[in-house]
Amino acid sequence: TGGSISRGDYEGKPVVLIFYLGHGCLHCAEQLEKFAGNASLFKEAGFEVLAISTDSESDLIKSREKWEKDGKSFPFPLVADPALSVFREWSAYDDFEKEPLHGTFVISPSGKVLWQDISSDPFMDCDFLIKEGQRLVQLHGQDL
Helix, strand or coil: CCCCCCHHHHCCCCEEEEEECCCCCHHHHHHHHHHHHCHHHHHHCCCEEEEEECCCHHHHHHHHHHHHCCCCCCCCCEEECCCCHHHHHCCCEECCCCEECEEEEEECCCCCEEEEEEECCCCCCHHHHHHHHHHHHHHHHCCC
């Protein structure tokens, strides 16, 4: 929508942060479908979900339009990072290959990383992520 999102928007809330390789990556499309389909479970578990893409804003709009053509609304924000600056900040980038990587993170309410998976493949196990995320937030989330 042309707006911006900052960590401050999520202060005091645990977050699942997803880095994905844009609308051209079929594995990423599958991951987003799976996480979107489980959005209510993440919400019930107390997690906000945010996805950061290699896409430009115009490509993100196309992705949202595909999802929303059936009258659905996408259940969490998709953020454009075509310059890959946030990917690099979060180490979801291979400096040797000069390529972005898939990344999934659980972030505590105070903004600390509690769990991460950075790989050439997207992380797909929503059930594990919810259970492990809740466990880690309960153990460490408020202390970090």
